[in-house]
Amino acid sequence: MKNYPAGLVLVFLILLSCTESNQHQKESILPKTEQIESFKIIDLSHDYSKETIYWVTAKQFELDTVYMGETEQGFYYSANNFSTAEHGGTHIDAPIHFAKGGQTVDEIPLEKLIGPAIKIDVSEKAIQDVDYLIGIEDFVNWEAQQQMTIPEGSIVLLQTGHSTYYPLKEKYLGTDQRGAEAIALLHFPGLSAEAASWLVEKRNINAIGIDTPSIDYGQSQDFKSHVILLSKNIPAFENLTHLDQLPNKDFEVIALPMKIKGGSGAPLRIVAMLKE
């Protein structure tokens, strides 16, 4: 029962019951143990700790122990406070992060954050070239290989392979220095402005995610891909991990941010549900 994601299990089991054993629907709708175990949930989120990676100018994560241990009343108790920038670790960029008047994080419709997803794997090129810009060609190639256009309403995940460097700042960000002077030293792959425009104009996606610190590449100065996507209310998920465990299509993503009223972004817990 370890890998039991109820909704998806049902989807596939009922599909099976439709296609394979029509004669005995009522019995075959009941999940069998060996079928349940062939589904799983994958956590695409880094955790928050002292090692969590933030933008070189952003406030980092701090956890302060309020209490830990036995109490006078005889029970054990532990609790902490924490502080953080909205944009650090695995987080979401709400439209208002780069679009005046755009949706704040609490205003993003949940329907954009839960649903079918695809993955574009550019890791072969992006591991060779730390400044790699994911281009229109990468999307066109995916569509040719999968023999389909990017489905309407998809959540699109971009795999550069750079999450394997996390949390080594020098490798993942391009620098372990901090402060405004470190900005010029940032090197990691991202989405080109042309490809962001293509997605917005030619396809109809719900959200986008990447396994680097930012949807714009490290050397960006105008953050055009942010502006293009967020202006169209397409939220961006950054600092994802475990994208290598996902297929190119046929899985679902559930991305639930902390509900900060008026927030420009927030810590994000994001998972994928798939058939093994």
Next chain:
Amino acid sequence: MKNYPAGLVLVFLILLSCTESNQHQKESILPKTEQIESFKIIDLSHDYSKETIYWVTAKQFELDTVYMGETEQGFYYSANNFSTAEHGGTHIDAPIHFAKGGQTVDEIPLEKLIGPAIKIDVSEKAIQDVDYLIGIEDFVNWEAQQQMTIPEGSIVLLQTGHSTYYPLKEKYLGTDQRGAEAIALLHFPGLSAEAASWLVEKRNINAIGIDTPSIDYGQSQDFKSHVILLSKNIPAFENLTHLDQLPNKDFEVIALPMKIKGGSGAPLRIVAMLKE
């Protein structure tokens, strides 16, 4: 397409295709617009703001603007920092909150947080009695009415109706005072220790949630229901809302906490998926 929770839609549509139109499976598996619109996602989370309700001794939520407005480079930008106690607003209690050596919030298996759910509505009694203790009888009555035992692996949500008072502290907590002296003034319903033991010993649930500040009632001094549940690795969701929009069964819950390494709890985004 507004209310599109992919997994659940598929579950029900495929069920429909099995039970109603066996002869044309392939066609009927494709969702029809009018069917898609009959499913929805309900947000069971309060947002985080200055009004967010915390325990009377806990650090409250603070949001600090880092930047908001046009930049020299010509684009709009906004970003904030925030600080909070782990346990405030809609949040999760990880086992280690009251159980020494228990799971921290990052260690809770996702399979406990995503899955089929039920609701026990005690609001009629709990609105009359601010110190109402949800008892074994309430669970037994639910089972008699639903003609079933609480299913194995359920997420159990307890509706007291007190979320309608949120964020009025005097009504919701029993006091608008803060500090150690205010603890004795706390009045709100919760789960009795006997009922917590019954759930742990007689049923096999994955998680529990309530629309009050705590799974133990306001006048509790020993937090026994916390200790009983968390010692068995059953996480608790507190300060839920919109439980009145849920049926008594046949829905799913997705509860994704911020992944704080070593955390005793965390802000939680929790949603329900159901057929309208």
